[in-house]
Amino acid sequence: MTERTPAELARRVTDLMMEHDAFSKWLGIEFVDIAPAKAIIRMTVRPEMCNGFGVCHGGVTFAFADSAFAFACNTQGNLAVSIENSITYPAAIRPGDVLTATATEATKSNRILYYHVDVTKQDGSVVGLFRGTGYRTEKRHPVD
């Protein structure tokens, strides 16, 4: 790998991941802030993302948080994969809501990564609390 600062590496890896991530594109995800062990992303909820109750499908909220988690835990160059994720939904999300997901590292051990992802909407209220546990492989992202 060429010499890159950790911040450059984080952006390069996540750009590469995003370039090929068809579902994150379908969600309309944009990067707000990408840094080592951190990702803040944004998307707007569309009607086709909603369920029979007229609110955002829980799977969409989860997917959005999961993308933030995946971006964040790959920022340091090693390929990382999800082991287990959980989510709670403190409040309903409706079409037109603009969501922000903030993924931050809670802690890590040798190979296991622990992230919290908070999902908020435009008024700042929390609409999703996601926790992600990932496994850091030895494989490096082909960022060069």
Place this chain on the structure above:
Amino acid sequence: MTERTPAELARRVTDLMMEHDAFSKWLGIEFVDIAPAKAIIRMTVRPEMCNGFGVCHGGVTFAFADSAFAFACNTQGNLAVSIENSITYPAAIRPGDVLTATATEATKSNRILYYHVDVTKQDGSVVGLFRGTGYRTEKRHPVD
């Protein structure tokens, strides 16, 4: 409500939910078996559901399991909502895989519902284990 058998009620409620569930339609979900406190559904993974690693986005697998959970825990006519869900991913899913989600009631207390959802692919192997905790409201689905 007119007199319906529990099996008829289960199908009527889930048909109504599905009719308005834009995201479950986008996923291409079909009902395989709907019964009181149970739902088996199916979908085929498309390239646009995949992430930057070329495998099905965890959010799609989650959403599919979550839909099965939502259908199953509304089958008895009371509107039920998710409190907390978790998922693990024992194996990768690729475009073209045909997934089946089987949601069954693990147990319930007065207002809280506990479901397991197993996601398998065409060869019968388990690719997702989802657990859903829901809250049963007093509100009835307008099935008449």
Place this chain on the structure above:
Amino acid sequence: MTERTPAELARRVTDLMMEHDAFSKWLGIEFVDIAPAKAIIRMTVRPEMCNGFGVCHGGVTFAFADSAFAFACNTQGNLAVSIENSITYPAAIRPGDVLTATATEATKSNRILYYHVDVTKQDGSVVGLFRGTGYRTEKRHPVD
């Protein structure tokens, strides 16, 4: 109820809970800081709390975090009960380690409470990450 500040109420309720909580006493839990929607507690790990690998039994770490969660989500006077809890263990804990659990409210909806509990040991490293989802009942603690 007599007029109490929220801080007084928080301490009164948790003192009352602790007074009758045989298992938290067996754990040797002490209050470090109790405030509305918050609890910081401490305990020292004893050999009889360990498992066959010579490290603190996961159930003990969980129980300690769960007590912090229970104290914190009852501080405002309404009786609250656990719905679902999860825990991860970033590092092993050994006899003699002094643990601190910090329970803080992540968010809440009408009746559902969401808490994070971080468990650290004496050197400040994180040894447990617990998430608690609780249900706030209408019943008040008999604090007068």
Place this chain on the structure above:
Amino acid sequence: MTERTPAELARRVTDLMMEHDAFSKWLGIEFVDIAPAKAIIRMTVRPEMCNGFGVCHGGVTFAFADSAFAFACNTQGNLAVSIENSITYPAAIRPGDVLTATATEATKSNRILYYHVDVTKQDGSVVGLFRGTGYRTEKRHPVD
């Protein structure tokens, strides 16, 4: 290792684990059935295991399920450790209740193990639903 049947290995490993597991002994855990990838254990709830509401402390129920999980996922001879566990409590448990925990393998991938543990009381009703995700190390139990 001498030649042992899988069933003998399962019993030998769990006997060895139990022999040194001070906390499982404090809980009063007895083996009901131990087999490869499976453990059924039993205990009786004592007053000192209860919380300020006079019901079994959630941490005790968790610890009991967690012990079943730990025994089950070590039965095949490789040392396995917990990554993440979650629990729900469908019903209250009281002093004198006799609990049974049944840990069964839901599925596994290369190194990750997924178990369900159901906790029931003497009347057969479900009082705890635990899910355990473990990591199978290369290290073997010293069973010879």
